[in-house]
Amino acid sequence: MKIKVCGLTDPANIAEVAQLGVDYLGFIFYSKSKRYCTLHKEIIPSTLSKRVGVFVNASLDEVQSDIQRCQLDAIQLHGEESQSYIFSLREQNKEVEIIKAISVSDESSIRQAHQYTTCADYLLFDTASHLRGGSGKKFDWTLLDKYQGDLPFFISGGIEVEDAPVLQSWNHPLLYGIDLNSRFETRPGIKDINLLNTFIKTLYHE
Template sequence: MSALKLKVCGMRDPDNIQGLIDIKPDFIGFIFYPKSPRYVGEMDEDFVMRIPLSIHKVGVFVNESLDQIVSQADKYGLEYIQLHGDEDLDFAKNLKAKGLKVIKVFRVMDTIPFVAKQYQGVADYLLFDSATINYGGSGRHFDWNILRNYNLNIPFLLSGGVQLEDVEKIKAMEIDQLVGIDVNSRFEIEPAMKDLKKLRELKAVL
């Protein structure tokens, strides 16, 4: 299979972001959910706009209004909107109509949610994360063998406590639509501050 894409989520500090840019991930994720310890707050618009176009900027939102999402997308040049809450299919369609790309998150317990198939032709990517009580990542795996039954025409990213030593196992599953991984807390020094050394090691094995 081809190299896995790398999405690094929960970025905030400009110097840390600049270091990440040098690693050349495929996606940088900014969390616009005020209850998250990685909430971006107000960022330097000029700095964010200067992130190379080869690195896709993702805004992560939880049950936010359409107008607010579009406003933040315009302000920071977000290309993808990651829907991490209870947003429905119509909401995703409305984002697409605004010219934005959509990553829809599903929290997985013991099966791929049936509703995921409705997002064919709407979501650019799905993202499968471990089920939690609250919104946001858990830092834990779910049973990845569930993904062997995936038969949708939507590429997806795998999240939920992915670590460096997991890459070989992920690749060995040989699931065509599994195109990348999403990492966050397992590669942090503290919330919103990434360990760039560990991320370089990860990028090297993808």
């Protein structure tokens, strides 16, 4: 199972998180977020972790610029991006992974995920919130029993240390990764390395 740590803002903290061996490092390029990232590729450390840029209804030119500026390996789309929008990004960036976030409030939210089957690589199910992520709140995970699509998915939204045993034993065949953010912070944008380390060791029975 993959681990993505999102909402990183500080170079020294990013380096510490990367040393934990996480699979994805997430940087939020949405100016209304408390975790808005202003770092350039020269500051973001080069690691084995994949770099993910998180965008909310950004223009294609803006996303393209940040992909190049920060040498992103993946992009996460957290707004109302259309299929045609995602296909345009795919055409320009064939080697970049595309993660489409789905804001979950009820069963109908799960059904809308199917429209992205042909254009995204992964889905990310997050708690519906006006904050566009980082709310610290969980949605009803049993709703994902209704998801029978083709795309693997990340689960996000209020995940904390105590959830590690539950996630470790969860056997949904398309669960690909876990997205960690606000419940692992000392303040917005700064991650608690001890909490992350405890979660990872519990998840992998280390």
